[in-house]
Amino acid sequence: MIRLNYRDSRPIYEQIKDNLRKLIVSGAISAEEKLPSVREMATKLAINPNTIQRAYRELENEGYIYTVPGKGSFAALGSDMSRQRQEELFQKLEEVAVELMYIGVAPGDILAHVEAVVQKEEKKTDD
């Protein structure tokens, strides 16, 4: 479920965190679903349990998961979480837009492109 990239210079706990976050946000782990236990993850990935614990703790602080003592960690339903993710994504969009403008794409073309994407997605959900 989680793949660590050993060429990645990010610390491992961050890789685990990002991986899990992606799974939760994309719905691959649905809300209220139980996440693998620290023990399972540590054993399967051969990673220090404290590292996994740390990734879980930070995800909990960010509102992506919640922990029930004695039961384990679960994916959260959160509106908080989507709001935070939203901010992140808007920031990314901003970076992309700035770069597009920098290489000389007209602002109108950028907007048109975004609109086209929105329309395409809406059509998909209609079907």
Next chain:
Amino acid sequence: MIETKELTKRFDAFTALDKVSLHVKPGSVYGLVGPNGAGKTTLIRHLAGALRQTSGEVLIGGEPVFENNAVKERIAFIPDDIFYFMQASTRDMMAFYRGIYPRFNMERYHALKDVFKTVDEKRNIRRLSKGMQKQSAFWLAVCMMPDVLLLDEPVDGLDPIMRRQVWGLIMEDVVERGTTVLVSSHNLRELEDVCDYMGVMDEGKLIFQRSVTDLQENLVKVQVVFEKEDTQLPEGIEVLHREKSGRIHTLIVRCSPQEAQERLGGLSPILLDTIPLSLEEIFIYELGGVERGIKDILL
């Protein structure tokens, strides 16, 4: 759980260990790195009670180890060069260890046949390949249900799949039973996964020990381009190393990535990127920079 106080060992005129004060918390996995001849193996052999120190103390769970059977029952040690009796098979060794280690777990021994299925338990261990001998040693060691596991270059000779399985097994014990592990290795990359504490040895001295979290959070690489060439960095930022190519400054800064973003962001740079450092880089800078030839210690 594991502690040495000013541990010194001399072999005739040669000082192999020089006032080593090591401290390993219960349930933690401590990685020991250093070049050949740094004293890693000698240190581990003291912890296992195989060598007697010249001066200082060696304590496991607060008790001296040397000649102390009650303590040794709780320790499993896999040396770099594994010793077996002549003609002994894994099963023979199991029978031997069962007599010595009161907690030896037969159920586990049988269950692990599946994991170590390439090792024929009836075959003379000396006739097995190096990697299989290591597997056999791991198999027996985890069945001793140790509180302290001492590993000297443990995965040397194991294939990547086996490495992972073995580390998985050990991590399970760390979570489930709070086993304390001390492992020496040359492979920093591998230690980064499994350790939460690291120590660096050189020339018989323990020159550095710290938690991995601490290491990772306190240094960051920053790439920054300022509008004005002569922009000064704000006060109070400790820069360990700087490089400049064209307009891009590459700085190694002692603070968290967030802090670097906040403080340098205030100078309205054209570009500001924080990049995490690999453990190897962290060591190089923490230990005094590339200039001092620290690179060689870590290889």
